[in-house]
Amino acid sequence: MHADDSAGSPRRIKSIQTASAILEAIQYLEEPTFTDICNEVDISKGTVHTYLETLENEGFIAKSGTEYQLGVRLVTMGESVRNQTDIYRAGQDEVEKLAEKTGEWVHLTVECQGQEVTLYESSGDRAIAMDYHLRMRESPQYLYHTAAGKAMLACFDRDRVREIVDQQGFVQRTEKTITDLETLFDELDQIQAQGYAVNDEEEVRGMRSVGTAITGPDATVRGAISVTAPTSRLSGDYFESEIPELVMEAANIIEVNLETAGVQKPR
Amino acid sequence: MHADDSAGSPRRIKSIQTASAILEAIQYLEEPTFTDICNEVDISKGTVHTYLETLENEGFIAKSGTEYQLGVRLVTMGESVRNQTDIYRAGQDEVEKLAEKTGEWVHLTVECQGQEVTLYESSGDRAIAMDYHLRMRESPQYLYHTAAGKAMLACFDRDRVREIVDQQGFVQRTEKTITDLETLFDELDQIQAQGYAVNDEEEVRGMRSVGTAITGPDATVRGAISVTAPTSRLSGDYFESEIPELVMEAANIIEVNLETAGVQKPR
């Protein structure tokens, strides 16, 4: 064994990778049966069985009748992550204020493995597309699909951006989705220049958003915040300057919160 | 290997159990360093290292500087679990209504591995002890510590209750905490008779709650719902009859929601 993949080859626990794949399959398939999972993951039946038993035993998955689903233990763990994440604590209030002020959806997101994960969200009283936003909480998004994601990408090293995109490929959602690296790079430059990103029906037709990155000291990206609304309401000067102002202000406040929180708890 | 534990010994993937222990250690220790984790889990340094690398790679944990914490992927997974759990969808509205009606904390919980996990909660305008409730979301509770938990225990087979308690032992939180099986069994009988459970400062001094189980067809326990408030507000007739009525009514409605949801989506 120890089949060197060219370089020094970092060791990994294969069983964890397998378990991870199985969990992902269960999450993706939504209440799959044993055979569904087998078909998805290309591992022998017997082995899958042992994995499922173990995962169930540990509380990572639950079997109800003949169907599997992710286990309740993950709820607790997820909650724990949120509460331990600085940006969640530092940003929660601002997200709510911004949602109230605008009446629309406001998202606080972070980057994770080249994708965007929603840490917190709040819907104003005019917010639409509840179902879409529900789904969004469950599954990571491509960074180049959203305003907040692009705002984060704009802060990254361009090599890193290339790496992420190479790995994921461009998935087209609407006719306005960015589908090549050049366009993306041009837009990232522009985002950097103006300080915020917009998403003009690039992910969902009829929906626009405005987002900006939340950065820490030495320009590290901590996350992003965005406002999302239907094109009918998000247009003209409101879209081009008022909302961007509000979003950048909120990001700024969160950044300050982060800084001061760091100071108060020096360890 | 194949160290038969007496009977036919179901096979398990040891690496998953190890990984699970490491994740638990990280969650428990809150931002531990590499050595902290090693001390907690009694596995050789080298091995722990490999596990951490793998877990990080898969997004289950994240390293910030020298400290580890649970990874953002768990947030998504947790969210996914919630949305796929019937009782969450069926109960969300009722929890909010009850919180508004009473002005206090309302919890929707389920049993998981002999402990209680909060799936959803809502705080009325008079709700207190925010911090305590925040923690509660992160860590499973002992069933015999809470009203909702006892309500669920009361529905279980007494052998199962014994098994759970044997495994966990009695942890005393206040002078009123139940600390022996006999008292517990007596109370469970009473709960079964009256249809709801109360928690009278058994977990936190000055705090009472009233909870009841949410059951499915053939008397399976699906979860529980409870109202929590300071003793000063939760007393007398309000505590002994009004609130129990409201809680049982909410549980009843959720049960109906569950039934009808099941019918609509027969699969």
Add this chain to the structure above:
DNA sequence: CATATAGGTTTGTATATGACAAACTCTACT
């Protein structure tokens, strides 16, 4: 009613994999 079929579980076994120990690197402190 017998038989087939699909969904799921168990078991024997070879071999890849994980766990250990010890060597090693790197940083921080004296």
Add this chain to the structure above:
DNA sequence: AGTAGAGTTTGTCATATACAAACCTATATG
């Protein structure tokens, strides 16, 4: 400069894992 502490890498051997194939057990099918 020297040492201690924290984290990483590597060689090695026992063993945990993954496969295949046998085995159940319900539900359809002739």
